[in-house]
Amino acid sequence: MLPAAGDAAASSVGFCSCFSVENGGSYDDYIDGSGNRGCMHCKRSDPSSSSSCYSCSSLWLDLAPFKDSEKLRRVITASAKGFSIGAGLKGGLALFSILTRLRRRQSSASSRKIEDFSNKEAITMAIKETIRYGLFLGTFAGTFVSVDEIIGALGGHRRTARWRALLAGLIAGPSMLLTGPNTQHTSLAIYILMRAAVLASRCGINSKRFGRICKPLTWKHGDLFLMCLSSSQILSAYILKQESLPPSYKSFLNKHGGKDAVILQGVKEIASCLPFSNLEAIEKFYKTMGVDIKLDPEMRVPCSIVHGNQGCLTHVVSFFIQAYKRALPVYLPVYLIPALIVHRKGLLERPYTILGKGLLGTTRSSLFLSVYCSSAWMWTCFLFRIFEKCNIPMVAMGTFPTGLSLAIEKKSRRMEISLYCLARAIESFCTCLADIGYLPQSKNLKRADVVIFSLSTAIIMHCYAQEREVFRSKYLNVLDWVFGVPPPPCETPRCKSS
Structure with missing residues (x-):
C-alpha cells in the first residue's frame, strides 16, 4: 500500500477508500436501482467519474483503445x-x-x-x-x-x-x-510431458513441503541413467521390433544404425531362437560389397552376420568413421538455424565467436551420435563373445551401456537428449506391452497425444508464469x-x- 500522504492525495481526487491491493485492482459489475453499472465494492456508478473507486478507473483505462x-x-x-x-x-x-x-x-x-x-x-x-x-x-x-x-x-x-x-x-x-x-504425435506429446515433469520436479525441489521427497531427483548423473535406460528399449526395438517405433524415428535409426534389413532380420532370428530364413540373402548382400562369406546355420553368436569377415574391433573402428560422416549433416542445421534466428544480432557483431561455437557444437554432437551408434554394436558383440550366446535379454543388456556416450555432450544438452529418447522409449515399450496383451488399448480416446500435450503445456506455461526460476x-x-x-x-x- 501507499504511504499516508499518497492515500490522502488519492482521496483528494475522489478515489473511494475500498480500493486495496488485495482486491486485485479488478472491476466487478454492480447494477444499482437505476440500472447503472458500478463498483461491487463501493456501489458507485460511472467508473470514469472522479467519484468512482480507483480500481474501476484502472479498468476503464485498460479498456481504452x-x-x-x-x-x-x-x-x-x-x-x-x-x-x-x-x-x-x-x-x-x-x-x-x-x-x-x-x-x-x-x-x-x-x-x-x-x-x-x-x-x-x-x-x-x-x-x-x-x-x-x-x-x-x-x-x-x-x-x-x-x-x-x-x-x-x-x-x-x-x-x-x-x-x-x-x-x-x-x-x-x-x-x-x-x-x-x-x-499422431505420441512421441512429441510424451516428450513435452517429460519436460513438464522435469519442471514440476524442480518446483518440488525448491519447495519446503516437497523438498525432501524430490531430493533423489537431484542426482548428478540422472541424465546418463535415463539415456542408458532409453537406449536399452530403443535399440532393442530397432533390432527386434521396429514396428513399435514411430516411422520417422525408425527411418532415422535405420540410417544411422548402418545395417541392412536382412542383417537385422538375421540377428532378430538368432536372438529370438527362431530358425534362419535369410542366410542366403545375407551372403548375397555381402557379395555385392565384395565380401565372400559362408554363414554357419548352427552359429551361436551373430558376429559374422553383423560384420562379415571383419573382426569385432576392426568393425567398430570402420563403422565409427562411417557413422561420423552420417552424423555431420544431422547436427549442422541444429546449430546453424538457432544461430540465424536467436543470435541474429550477435552474428553481425561477433560472427567468428558464434559460428565457432556452432562449429564446435556440431563436431561434438556428431561425435556423440557416431560413438552412440558404434558402441551399440561394440557392446553387443562384446557380450555375445563373453557368454557365447545371443538372446533377447542379452540384446537388452548390450544396448544399455550405449547411453554412456551421452557424456560426450555438454551438460546443458544431456537432459534434453535423454528426455527426447525416453519419450520414444516409453512409446515403444507401451506398444510392445499392448501387442502382447498386457496393456489394453483405449478405443474411446483416439487422440490421447493431444490430451497429454495439452496437460503438459498447461504445466509448462504455469511454471513459466509463476516459477520462472x-x-x-x-x-x-x-x-x-x-x-x-x-x-x-x-x-x-x-x-x-x-
Whole structure:
C-alpha cells in the first residue's frame, strides 16, 4: 500500500477508500436501482467519474483503445514469432534432408526418373510440413496470449495470476491438431510431458513441503541413467521390433544404425531362437560389397552376420568413421538455424565467436551420435563373445551401456537428449506391452497425444508464469521473446508505485 500522504492525495481526487491491493485492482459489475453499472465494492456508478473507486478507473483505462492495441499487438507478435520458429525449425531440417537427397546419383536413366519423381514428392511434403508446423506453433502462441489477456482483463492480473497461465496453456494445447487431424504425435506429446515433469520436479525441489521427497531427483548423473535406460528399449526395438517405433524415428535409426534389413532380420532370428530364413540373402548382400562369406546355420553368436569377415574391433573402428560422416549433416542445421534466428544480432557483431561455437557444437554432437551408434554394436558383440550366446535379454543388456556416450555432450544438452529418447522409449515399450496383451488399448480416446500435450503445456506455461526460476536462462529467453514478458502481478498505477 501507499504511504499516508499518497492515500490522502488519492482521496483528494475522489478515489473511494475500498480500493486495496488485495482486491486485485479488478472491476466487478454492480447494477444499482437505476440500472447503472458500478463498483461491487463501493456501489458507485460511472467508473470514469472522479467519484468512482480507483480500481474501476484502472479498468476503464485498460479498456481504452491504446491499451487494446497493445494487447492485440502482443497477440499478433506472439503468433508471428511462433510461426517463424515452427516453420524455421521444420523447414530447416527438411531443407537439409532434401539437399542430401538431391546429391544422390543413380546409375540408370529409369532410376533417375524415379528419383526425380520422389524428390518432387519430398519437396511438396516438406513445404506442407513446414507450413503445418508453423501454423501449429503460431496458433499455440497466439491462443495462449489471447486467453491470458482476456482472463487478465476480466478478472484482474493479480487475482488470476495463480491459474491464468495454466488454463491458457491447456486451451492452447489442441493447436497440435493443425499438424494434421489424422497425424499422431505420441512421441512429441510424451516428450513435452517429460519436460513438464522435469519442471514440476524442480518446483518440488525448491519447495519446503516437497523438498525432501524430490531430493533423489537431484542426482548428478540422472541424465546418463535415463539415456542408458532409453537406449536399452530403443535399440532393442530397432533390432527386434521396429514396428513399435514411430516411422520417422525408425527411418532415422535405420540410417544411422548402418545395417541392412536382412542383417537385422538375421540377428532378430538368432536372438529370438527362431530358425534362419535369410542366410542366403545375407551372403548375397555381402557379395555385392565384395565380401565372400559362408554363414554357419548352427552359429551361436551373430558376429559374422553383423560384420562379415571383419573382426569385432576392426568393425567398430570402420563403422565409427562411417557413422561420423552420417552424423555431420544431422547436427549442422541444429546449430546453424538457432544461430540465424536467436543470435541474429550477435552474428553481425561477433560472427567468428558464434559460428565457432556452432562449429564446435556440431563436431561434438556428431561425435556423440557416431560413438552412440558404434558402441551399440561394440557392446553387443562384446557380450555375445563373453557368454557365447545371443538372446533377447542379452540384446537388452548390450544396448544399455550405449547411453554412456551421452557424456560426450555438454551438460546443458544431456537432459534434453535423454528426455527426447525416453519419450520414444516409453512409446515403444507401451506398444510392445499392448501387442502382447498386457496393456489394453483405449478405443474411446483416439487422440490421447493431444490430451497429454495439452496437460503438459498447461504445466509448462504455469511454471513459466509463476516459477520462472526453474527454467534455464536460454529457454526462458526464447519464451519471453515469443510470448512477451508476463504481465505484472497488479496492473494498476497505484499498485505499481507501491
